[in-house]
Each structure stands twice: as structure tokens, then as C-alpha cells.
Amino acid sequence: MNNLKKYKKGTITMEIESFMPEKFINLLWKNGIVAKNIKKVNITTLVLEVKLCDYVEISKVAKKTDTKIVIIGRNGLSFFLMKIKSRSVLLLGVILFVCIIYYLSTFVWNIEISTENYISPYELRNQIKGFGVSKGLRKKNIDVYDIENKLLRSNDEIMWVKARIEGVKLKVDVIERQSPPIIIVDKTPCNLIASKDGMIVRVFTTEGTAVVKEGDMIQKGDLLVKGEQGKEESVYAVHAQGEVIAKTFYEEIKEVPLSSTARIKTGKSISNSYIKFANKKVYLKNSLIPYGNYDKIENNNKFIYKETYYEVQEKNVLADPTKVSKEIYSNILRNLDKNVKIIDKIEDVKKEKDKYSIKVLVIAEENIASEGK
Numbered sequence: 001m002n003n004l005k006k007y008k009k010g011t012i013t014m015e016i017e018s019f020m021p022e023k024f025i026n027l028l029w030k031n032g033i034v035a036k037n038i039k040k041v042n043i044t045t046l047v048l049e050v051k052l053c054d055y056v057e058i059s060k061v062a063k064k065t066d067t068k069i070v071i072i073g074r075n076g077l078s079f080f081l082m083k084i085k086s087r088s089v090l091l092l093g094v095i096l097f098v099c100i101i102y103y104l105s106t107f108v109w110n111i112e113i114s115t116e117n118y119i120s121p122y123e124l125r126n127q128i129k130g131f132g133v134s135k136g137l138r139k140k141n142i143d144v145y146d147i148e149n150k151l152l153r154s155n156d157e158i159m160w161v162k163a164r165i166e167g168v169k170l171k172v173d174v175i176e177r178q179s180p181p182i183i184i185v186d187k188t189p190c191n192l193i194a195s196k197d198g199m200i201v202r203v204f205t206t207e208g209t210a211v212v213k214e215g216d217m218i219q220k221g222d223l224l225v226k227g228e229q230g231k232e233e234s235v236y237a238v239h240a241q242g243e244v245i246a247k248t249f250y251e252e253i254k255e256v257p258l259s260s261t262a263r264i265k266t267g268k269s270i271s272n273s274y275i276k277f278a279n280k281k282v283y284l285k286n287s288l289i290p291y292g293n294y295d296k297i298e299n300n301n302k303f304i305y306k307e308t309y310y311e312v313q314e315k316n317v318l319a320d321p322t323k324v325s326k327e328i329y330s331n332i333l334r335n336l337d338k339n340v341k342i343i344d345k346i347e348d349v350k351k352e353k354d355k356y357s358i359k360v361l362v363i364a365e366e367n368i369a370s371e372g373k
Contacts, residue, residue, distance in 0.1 A: 010052030013037075013073030018065055021046045027061045052076070101275065105303055108137050109168040116176045119157055124172065127154055139165055147172070167303045189237035192225035193372035194218045198246030201365060208240030218246070224369050244369040247343065250336070250362040252328050256319050257355050263295070268311040273304055281305075321349045321356050328360040340366040 018024050021044060028035050038048045050058060062069050111128065113121040131150055133142055144163040151161050159177040163170065192208065200216040208225040212218060227240040274283040291311040299306045325347050344363040349356060
């Protein structure tokens, strides 16, 4: 009990019961004990706050006045330190675990190599190993700039390389050197034919003779520019060149039910966290999933991985024709060449017995001329 005197930061809330509670309070003050927040519960019972270091003296006063003491609250740094002291083994284990994790995080445990088409990651991995860099090496012993320079000197096919350490992973990204395209000037006589259906808007030719004009409707495979040039008896074959701009039409029809079942998030979620060691998961937090239906999302924050489970409910959702039309339009644009110019968009929505029939027509302008016989 005498050890309590060194705990000056702790405060206890006690309930005292005595036939003469006023006498008990007076004796406390007479002995230099400060009581705060005194509240009267009834004639014989009081609630008050005192310092933990005064508890021994308070017990003596309670014996003199035949007062019953019940501690109903504890506050302050002293109680926290006492709790830590009583759980020193657990605290030591936590500190030791954190130290081990920190020590292991100073090593590289994985090497990830990203290449493009022709260079093998396996070959680069062996080269890096030959440089003295492998799994289990301390981060401070790895010079990423030295790795980059050695890889560039050892491989003529590499144009650019970037090495970096992320968490316990060494990442190496490689961009391969591209050979310049070989330009071949083709003078073989040929015609320009239509690559798709459309309506002619403009015709430009640098070689050959146009056989179509503005407003003509053409089909895929029709002759557009003939590979001939000259007049009357002085006609000669050429390699037809030019552009034939036409209006083209892209149509897509989609049928969707009037309503469907969708998975909707309720706003409730729970998360677990873990670390990976030797390709095994060591959970720092592993809660039971209380949801019957849920979506799982994993996040990798370098060293600590996190799994988040979102509760979902299946609900009946009405179809949105406007949204579906936008999706169809986006899908059409996704399949078009970047040189295609969009002129107009026509939408048609028909509601049938149990579904929507949604049609989207995109009108565009593009060069439809391609070489052919």
C-alpha cells in the first residue's frame, strides 16, 4: 500500500457510506487530504474524488469513523502505468514482434521485372542475380542506379530502365528499343476500293482517276479511284493514291429487361489486415465476416495488406434507358479509329411488354479508300 504514494497522477472516485459522513470529510481535510467533486447521494452516502497517493491515509480515517469505502472509478496516468506493469510480458511480446517486423522490412524479399515484347524477365532476373542482387539482401546494400546502368550496358535492346524499391519489393521496369520503320515506296499499279459502306462526301486524288462523286452511295468493295491516268490513247497504269471521305453509319441494338436484380451496398463494412511472410498470410486483425452477402476488396499498402468486406443486398432495380444508350454509344466509339469524325447520333427507345429495345445510330465521316485490285 505504501507504494501508492509514488502515484501522484492517479485519481480515484469513491463512494463512502457512514452514519456521520460530514465527520469523515472533516477528518480528511484535517489530515491534509483534498477531496473534490463531493456529491451527496443520500443522508449516509457521499461520492467524491481523491488522489490515489492518499488512499492509505483515507483507509485509516475510514477505520476511525467506521466508514465503508467502495471505489467506483479510476482515472489518470498512474493506472495506465500500473496496467502496463502487470502486463509486461504481453508488452514485451508486442515490442519484440514490431522489432522483428521492422527488421524484416529492411530486406528485399521479392524482385518484380516488367518488360514489353521480346526481352525475357527470366534473363534479366539472372543478370541481376549476377550483379549480386537477390532475395534476402538488405535494402541499404542495393544501389538501384548501379542496377540500371549495368542492365543498359549489358542489353542493347533496352532503351530505358527504371529500378526502385517499394516496401520489401525490388521493381524493375524496362522499355525496349524500337527499330525505325522501313518505308517502302510502292509503285505497283493498283486501284482504291471502298473498305466499308457509305455515302461519298469528298474525293481527293494525287494519283489515279476518281470514278465516284459527292452524293454517291457505295458498298464495301466498290471501285473508288481507278489506277489509270492520262487521256484517250495515252492512258497509263499508276499506283492510285488519295482519300475518299464518306459518311459511314454504325448501328447497335440492345435489349434490356424492364427491371433486374442488382447488388447494392448497405454502407456497412468490416476490414482485416495482414502481412505476407514466405508467401503466407500472417493476420494482424482477423474478424469474422457477419454478412451473408458481401463484396471483397483488397488493398496493398506496400507492406501491410488490407481486406475490406462491404455488405450488399440484392434489390430489384428499374432499367434506365438513358444510361443504356450512353453505354451503347461509348461502346461504338471505343471500336472506332481515332481519325473517324463523329457527325451525329440518333437514339431510338421502344418499350415492349417486358423489355426495352434501344437502338443507337452513329453517323461519322472517314476515309474509306483502301488499296485493291
